[in-house]
Structure formats: structure tokens, C-alpha cells
Amino acid sequence: xxxxxxxxxxxxxxxxxxxxxxxxxxxxxxxxxxxxxxxxxxxxxxxxxxxxxxxxxxxxxxxxxxxxxxxxxxxxxxxxxxxxxxxxxxxxxxxxxxxxxxxxxxxxx
Numbered sequence: 840x841x842x843x844x845x846x847x848x849x850x851x852x853x854x855x856x857x858x859x860x861x862x863x864x865x866x867x868x869x870x871x872x873x874x875x876x877x878x879x880x881x882x883x884x885x886x887x888x889x890x891x892x893x894x895x896x897x898x899x900x901x902x903x904x905x906x907x908x909x910x911x912x913x914x915x916x917x918x919x920x921x922x923x924x925x926x927x928x929x930x931x932x933x934x935x936x937x938x939x940x941x942x943x944x945x946x947x948x
Contacts, residue, residue, distance in 0.1 A: 852908050853909035854946055856908065857905040857912045857946070859898075860900075860915060860916075860941075861915070861937070861938035861941045863895070863897050863901070864895060864915075864919070864934050866894050867890075867898070867927070868935065870887050870888075870890040871891040871928065871931060874888045874891060888927070891927055892922060892927060896922065896923075898919055899916065899919050902915045902916035903916055911947075914937060915938075915941070918930055
């Protein structure tokens with residue numbers, strides 16, 4: 840019985856960590872969206888893209904903690920890490936969906 844209670848705590852902790860990561864992910868996606876606005880200078884666009892990337896990568900720590908507590912959140916951590924190799928704009932749909940799941944009332948991946 841105690842093991843079951845501990846497992847539940849770990850899963851809840853993982854969910855809290857995933858939600859914390861998603862809060863940063865959502866902020867990063869706002870910067871990404873703003874960087875695509877028409878009429879920006881290239882320097883303005885670069886600043887916003889840089890803010891998006893640094894905010895997203897800051898989410899790695901919470902995503903890693905979520906994954907350590909519950910391996911099903913590995914998809915969140917891996918997708919965040921992919922931003923170092925793949926343009927962030929291409930990851931927006933996946934990150935959006937993963938965070939919708941994390942923030943839902945039934946957060947199961």
C-alpha cells in the first residue's frame with residue numbers, strides 16, 4: 840500500500856513538473872509567434888527568436904524532472920531538446936499538443 844502511495848506521489852510530481860515546463864513552453868511559443876509577425880526588422884525578429892529559444896530551453900530542467908519521475912513525459916523533454924536541431928516553428932504543433940495534454944484534466948500520454 841505504501842508503494843502505491845509513493846507511486847501516486849511520483850506521478851503527481853511528474854505532472855506538476857510537466858506543467859511547469861509547459862508554462863515555459865507556452866511563453867516560448869508566444870515569443871515564436873511574435874517573431875513571425877510581419878513588419879519586424881531582422882534584428883527584432885532575431886531578438887524574439889532568441890527569447891523563444893532561451894525560454895524553451897529553460898523548460899528542459901522541469902521536463903527532465905517530469906521524465907525522471909514518470910517516463911511517459913519523455914516526449915516533452917525530447918521535443919524540447921529537438922529545438923536545438925529543428926526550427927522551433929516546426930515543433931510548435933507537437934509542443935502545443937503535449938502541453939494541452941499536460942494541462943488537461945486527464946493528462947495521460
